[in-house]
Amino acid sequence: MEEKNLKISIAHLYPKLLNLYGDLGNIITLTKRCQWRGIEVEFEQINIGDSIKNHDLYFIGGGQDKQQEEVAQELFSNRAELIAQRDDGAVFLGICGGYQLFGHYYQPHDKDKLNGISLMDAYTVAGKKRFIGNVTVETDFLTPKTLVGFENHSGLTYLEGDTKPLGKVVVGNGNNSKDGFEGGRFKNVFGTYLHGSLLPKNPHFADYLISLALEKRYGEKIELTKLDDSIEVQTHNSLIGKTY
Numbered sequence: 001m002e003e004k005n006l007k008i009s010i011a012h013l014y015p016k017l018l019n020l021y022g023d024l025g026n027i028i029t030l031t032k033r034c035q036w037r038g039i040e041v042e043f044e045q046i047n048i049g050d051s052i053k054n055h056d057l058y059f060i061g062g063g064q065d066k067q068q069e070e071v072a073q074e075l076f077s078n079r080a081e082l083i084a085q086r087d088d089g090a091v092f093l094g095i096c097g098g099y100q101l102f103g104h105y106y107q108p109h110d111k112d113k114l115n116g117i118s119l120m121d122a123y124t125v126a127g128k129k130r131f132i133g134n135v136t137v138e139t140d141f142l143t144p145k146t147l148v149g150f151e152n153h154s155g156l157t158y159l160e161g162d163t164k165p166l167g168k169v170v171v172g173n174g175n176n177s178k179d180g181f182e183g184g185r186f187k188n189v190f191g192t193y194l195h196g197s198l199l200p201k202n203p204h205f206a207d208y209l210i211s212l213a214l215e216k217r218y219g220e221k222i223e224l225t226k227l228d229d230s231i232e233v234q235t236h237n238s239l240i241g242k243t244y
């Protein structure tokens with residue numbers, strides 16, 4: 001199928017509350033990498049009180065515990081719809097606080113447990129230490145294998161059941177600084193602690209998500225035109241193994 005005849009619909013969930021450390025850059029990257037190929041992008045910002053319609057890809061960023069509290073209630077009220085979207089092959093990308101709400105719950109330090117929406121079998125509990133710094137991850141599903149980004153969280157996330165990590169931590173702490181893994185994936189739901197924002201310096205992951213969203217919409221794998229990613233790749237490579 002010709003890319004110029006294709007369309008993808010993207011929803012940005014609660015950006016007025018969860019948009020820490022430039023997470024909006026992920027939406028800009030997904031949108032631009034579609035538009036540079038002539039793929040039309042339908043975009044919808046979902047705020048508190050809005051209904052959540054069908055989309056090919058949903059993005060949610062990170063935030064402090066307080067903002068997470070407000071979003072958690074809203075997300076939970078849309079849980080059934082979002083699980084149905086997941087089971088229909090929709091792509092989800094959640095960063096940090098958003099990722100934590102993809103699991104069954106997030107237990108902050110000194111507050112009531114926040115219900116997650118169980119898009120993946122995982123849970124998070126607040127730890128005593130805040131993990132801040134650069135992260136390098138080695139995946140087994142991307143080419144190149146690496147993902148790079150920046151973490152800033154005290155939450156410790158534990159994966160269960162069929163939820164797989166995004167990859168092994170090479171530099172940094174990742175999910176909980178104990179099991180050596182970062183992020184989570186179940187079906188087309190992806191969560192990660194990598195802020196930064198993540199996708200501008202990981203264009204191969206952005207294209208991987210776009211391909212999955214197009215396959216969900218059109219029912220077939222669609223080969224994306226190669227873009228000139230020389231600057232993005234140079235940035236990515238400069239961050240591999242960066243520890244400070």
Ligand code: GLN
Pocket residue numbers: 020061062063064065068095096097098152153154155156
């Ligand atoms: N409040 C959560 C934590 O500290 C998420 C923080 C974030 O989104 N950066 O773990």
